[in-house]
Amino acid sequence: VPNMRPSLPSWSIIPVVMAGIIAIYGLVEAVLIGNSLTPRITLFKSFLQLEAGFSVGLSRLVAGFAIGIVGDTGVWGIAQQPRLFMRMILILIFTEVLGLYNIIVALILSTK
Secondary structure, X not given: OOOOOOOHHHHHOHHHHHHHHXXXXXXXXXXXXXXXXOOOOOHHHHHHHHHHHHHHHHHHHHXXXXXXXXXXXXXXXXXXXXXXXXXXXXXXXXXXXXXXXXXXXXXXXXXX
């Protein structure tokens, strides 16, 4: 059976790329926290960094689940109805923003 939609494989890679961007946000925060560690760190600063790490990890977990569910359902949907592509992208962008907002919160916490 010939491929009826040759653009479908390129559309299907978008959720994977967005999940990779979520991972990069976590890596950036891990590097920032790791570089700010010193031998004479205060307990307050340690707990702020721990809280920043937990918030980054939990928000990445939630955003990753959302991107996985929306990406899977969206790819199946655009295979049947290509007009759903833009709707899938909008929902993926909103789930990506969860990670972006939280990296701002984590940066504020880890730089106090």
